[in-house]
Amino acid sequence: MKIFKFGGASVKDAESVKNVASIIKTEGAKDTLVVISAMGKMTNAFEEVVSAYYNKEADLPNKLNFIEEYHKNIMSSLFDKEDAVYKDIDILFGELGWFLSRNTSQRFNYVYDQIICFGELLSTKIVSAYLAKIGQENVWFDVRNYIKTDSNYRDAKVDWELTEELITKKVDASKVNITQGFIAANDTENTTTLGREGSDYTAGIFAYCLNAESVTIWKDVPGVLNADPRVFSETTLLEQISYEEAIEMAFYGASVIHPKTLQPLERKDIPLLVRSFINPKETGTQVSKGTRLVPHIPTFIVKKGQILVSISALDFSFMVENNISYIFQKLHDYQLKVNLIQNSAISFSVCIDDKFGNFEAFYNELKKQFKIDVQTGVDLYTVRHFDEKAIELIEKKGTSLLTQVNKETSQIVVHPN
Numbered sequence: 001m002k003i004f005k006f007g008g009a010s011v012k013d014a015e016s017v018k019n020v021a022s023i024i025k026t027e028g029a030k031d032t033l034v035v036i037s038a039m040g041k042m043t044n045a046f047e048e049v050v051s052a053y054y055n056k057e058a059d060l061p062n063k064l065n066f067i068e069e070y071h072k073n074i075m076s077s078l079f080d081k082e083d084a085v086y087k088d089i090d091i092l093f094g095e096l097g098w099f100l101s102r103n104t105s106q107r108f109n110y111v112y113d114q115i116i117c118f119g120e121l122l123s124t125k126i127v128s129a130y131l132a133k134i135g136q137e138n139v140w141f142d143v144r145n146y147i148k149t150d151s152n153y154r155d156a157k158v159d160w161e162l163t164e165e166l167i168t169k170k171v172d173a174s175k176v177n178i179t180q181g182f183i184a185a186n187d188t189e190n191t192t193t194l195g196r197e198g199s200d201y202t203a204g205i206f207a208y209c210l211n212a213e214s215v216t217i218w219k220d221v222p223g224v225l226n227a228d229p230r231v232f233s234e235t236t237l238l239e240q241i242s243y244e245e246a247i248e249m250a251f252y253g254a255s256v257i258h259p260k261t262l263q264p265l266e267r268k269d270i271p272l273l274v275r276s277f278i279n280p281k282e283t284g285t286q287v288s289k290g291t292r293l294v295p296h297i298p299t300f301i302v303k304k305g306q307i308l309v310s311i312s313a314l315d316f317s318f319m320v321e322n323n324i325s326y327i328f329q330k331l332h333d334y335q336l337k338v339n340l341i342q343n344s345a346i347s348f349s350v351c352i353d354d355k356f357g358n359f360e361a362f363y364n365e366l367k368k369q370f371k372i373d374v375q376t377g378v379d380l381y382t383v384r385h386f387d388e389k390a391i392e393l394i395e396k397k398g399t400s401l402l403t404q405v406n407k408e409t410s411q412i413v414v415h416p417n
Contacts, residue, residue, distance in 0.1 A: 121180060164208075204264045214272070253303045
């Protein structure tokens, strides 16, 4: 069996849905399970609904109307007005309205998961109905009846034993199956979500449980490139990446594939393909066991808008284990993501990502005990399999503030020109 995963960009409008249907008919007309995300930017739109509902904002009806009109506008180009899919979509919006009017929980993460799931439910209903309309038989199912998790809303942990039992018993592997990414359910049938890169992870879960032949993630790029084309003028398609290499790249911040998606695939040696839904005839990138990188060239990972912090003791004493332990605890407390560490006898430097806007509070607490130098707005470049030419290319991006090198990887903090 093959597993396909299509993200929001691949089903953002009616023409995109037709394109996905064409790929499924051409590449996976049988023995295929298709995982689909919410359409376009609908996850963002549903997050606005969550916020408006939770904070009792007056424009909640407008946000709901926007979502309904978006989906029905796509449907108007795919279906006739009497088609049964309109009733299915109205039922889903009715269920959403019922939750919004009856819910009494004040737990934000719980509320988030109960609302956000409608993006995937709507998109899969529409794609499944369109496939049926053009003669491609398929089975739509609610993934919440298959993937079971704990109750850690927004970042749920999979109950692998129960999930594998349900999937192997209930999925007809000879058919084209359409289901949702990102969402699941706990033992009380409440919706949960799988956290970052949840739809890719869903594909990995089904592949593992069904002993799939492969997983294909369809994107709007040719495959995995050795650098971000928005930052580098010349990029090269990576034809082959090992599981180990992909995990290393993800660790340093590359949006290749999240490690939690790779882990179930690696356990059963299931190859992962990253292919273009724009040019589906191209082979793309394969992530699998074996050669670490083909071609074996430098790969560049960029994290912009970082903060470089150098911390030293007020009395110029050594930065020893208890100092560093304290600093790391505070970094954790303030949810500051550490992307590079370097220490000397009397100073300790970190390059951090202030995703949650907590740096000022962190700084104010630490300056009571340490001398702190801060540089904001810096960029962190990580180069895997670096050579001299690659380092020179980074040094042209700005003023190098800090460099750290190990056997395979060079990291350079740059203040942009």
